[in-house]
Amino acid sequence: MATTEKHSAPAEEKADQPRSVRVVLLALMIAMLLAMLDNMIIGTAMPTIVGELGGLEHLSWVVTAYTLATAASTPIWGKLGDMFGRKGVFLTSIVIFLIGSALSGMAQDMGQLIGFRAVQGLGAGGLMVGVMAIIGDLIPPRDRGKYQGMMAGIMALAMIGGPLVGGTITDHWGWRWSFYINLPLGAVALAMLATVLHLPRKERAAGTRIDFAGAVLLTVGITAIVLVTTWGGTEYAWGSLNIIGLSVAGVAALAAFLFVETRASDPIMPLHIFRSRNFTLMSVIGxxxxxxxFGAVLFLPLFQQSVQGASATNSGLLLLPMLLSMMVVSMIAGRVTTSSGKYKIFPIVGGAFMTAGLYLLSTMDTDTTRFASGVYMAVLGAGMGFLMQITMLVAQNSVEMKDMGVASSSTTLFRTLGSSFGVAIMGALFNHQVQNEMAARGSGAATARSAQLDAASLAKLPEALREAYQHAVAAGTHSAFLVGASVSVLGFVLAFFVKEVALRGTGLPKKDEAPGAGAEPKTVETV
Known part of the structure; x- marks a missing residue:
């Protein structure tokens, strides 16, 4: 039976919440912007970076090192926050991210840049987790919906503004400022959080030990999985010894991790959180x-640049219908959740809209207008708006307060791994279809790097070859989005099994307080 904490949170903390929560949220949004904006800016600057530092053959590692470090450190940051207190751990992650940013800006060769990007990624792993977990501590689930629009807006700002900001900074200040720009933003967030953020202190239980074995095994497993999805079909063939070896190593490490977690005194990822049906469903839906x-974000600009002749410079603006729809719908869903306390309908409706949007996008061809593709993107964006923040909200509401960090990090990790698989699988299908279509049209010689052509390069091709490539891209996009729609159907079906559990009410939660009366019994039982 769930136990009840005898002592409530200090009165001064409760009184302080209305006065400071907006300032804290602003600082948290800046930290979230740092995490999301970085890759968008760097992507635009990469050609200039390679031109100065050389090392074109290692170009992919600039992104891969950052992604690997972020994914591998995400669950560890969440657990550290649960053990030692979220404020100090979160501030530490910001400092590491800023150190990595400064070092990356000072890199003198490609090897240094890759290493410093890994340092930056280690810090980035704690940024999103810290933001979500602190919001989970400060704002009860019933009120959290009001802030969903703000988080969706930050995501839209990063995706739209990132390429534009990156191009402007690189052209006028030099590529090194693509990294240095993080420093003033991070300093503002650090100063605001250090002075305004106040959370109940966490005392580490006597005899508690960090689960180093679990952390190492989870890191190895995640690293292997991300490398398989990153390298498969590009650096190495899917059937090569490298990919097979990495796959075996990943599966073995994760199996060993599960075994270790069942015996660890304080596991890095407590498996009991998956006893909650809602938490498990939200992890899978996430x-x-x-x-x-992330598959949509990758292929939509490619289609519009290659087939519809849009400019690559404004690639972020091409996603505006999807991102605005996502932001507006997320805001509406959040408000409704806050006022009614009901949320089960949103994953169901979101799954339906997402499936419909992906199917509509799969019907695009060389005759599809920008207006039509914009409408299709808006439908997809509405589906994601119903799902993006609701998955985190329900997952956090399904665990005890003491597991808020690992719940946030696990949900974030599943979404990150999903993006890796999505980009890899949809990308492999896209490239395969493009090459087949080009070969069928007698343009086989142009297939080796067929996915690398932009609007400017296409304009220089002979008309017959250009038309063949545009039809090939349309066919590849059809395959990729059709697979995405099929995957989305599974999320739609799973949403029907979500249990409508009452959201915890207003007021700062008590220390180690279990979820409210509506929480699932297996989750709230204490030993």
Whole structure:
């Protein structure tokens, strides 16, 4: 039976919440912007970076090192926050991210840049987790919906503004400022959080030990999985010894991790949180949402640049219909959740809209207008708006307060892994279809790097070859989005099994307080 904490949170903390929560949220949004904006800015600056530092053959590692470090450190940051207190751990992650940013800006060769990007990624792993977990501590689930629009807006700002900001900074200040720009933003967030953020202190239980074995095994498993999805079909063939070896190593490490976690006194990822049906469902739905979303972000600009002749410079603006729809719908869903306390309908409706949007996008061809593709993107964006923040909200509401960090990090990790699988699988299908279509049209010689052509390069091609490539891209996009729609159907079906559990009410939660009366019994039982 769930136990009840005898002592409530200090009165001064409760009184302080209305006065400071907006300032804290502003600082948290800046930290979230740092995490999301970085890759968008760096992507635009990469050609200039390679031109100065050389090392073109290692170009992919600039992104891979950052992604690997972020994914591998995400669950560890969440657990450290649960053990030692979220404020100090979160501030530490910001400091590491800023150190990595400064070092990356000072890199003198490609090897240094890759290493410093890994340092930056280690800090980035704690940024998103810290933001979500602190919001989970400060704002009860019933009120958290009001802030969903703000988080969706930050995501839209990063995706739209990132390429534009990156191009402007690189052209006028030099590529090194693509990293240095993080320093003033991070300093503002640090100063605001250090002075305004006040959370109940956490005392580490006597005899508690950090689960180093679990952390190492989880890191090895995640690293292997991300490398398989990053290298498979590009650096190495899917059937090569490298990919097979990495796959075996990943599966073995994760199996060993599960074994170790069942015996650890304080596991890095407590498996009991997965006893909650809602938490498990939200983890899987989050994985599927990440699979679909990042695939869409990758292929939509490619289609519009290659087939519809749009400029690559404004690639972020091409996603505006999807991102605005996502932001507006997320805000509406959040308000409704706050006022009614009901949320089960949103994953169901979100799954339906996401599936419909992906199917509509799969019907695009060389005759599809920008207006039509914009409408299709808006439908997809509405689906993601219903799902993006609701998955985190329900997952956090399904665990005890003491597990808020690992719940946030696990949900974030599943979404990250979903994006890796989505980009890899949809990308492999896209490239395969493009090459087949080009070969069928007698343009086989142009297939080796067929996915690398932009609007400017296409304009220089002979008309017959250009038309062949545009039809090939349309066919590849059809295959990729059709797979995405099929995956999305699974999320739609799973949403029907979500249990409508009452959201915890207003007021700062008590220290180690279990979820409210509506929480699932297996989750709130204490030993």
């Amino acid at each position: 994985f599927l949402t990440g699979f679909v979303m």
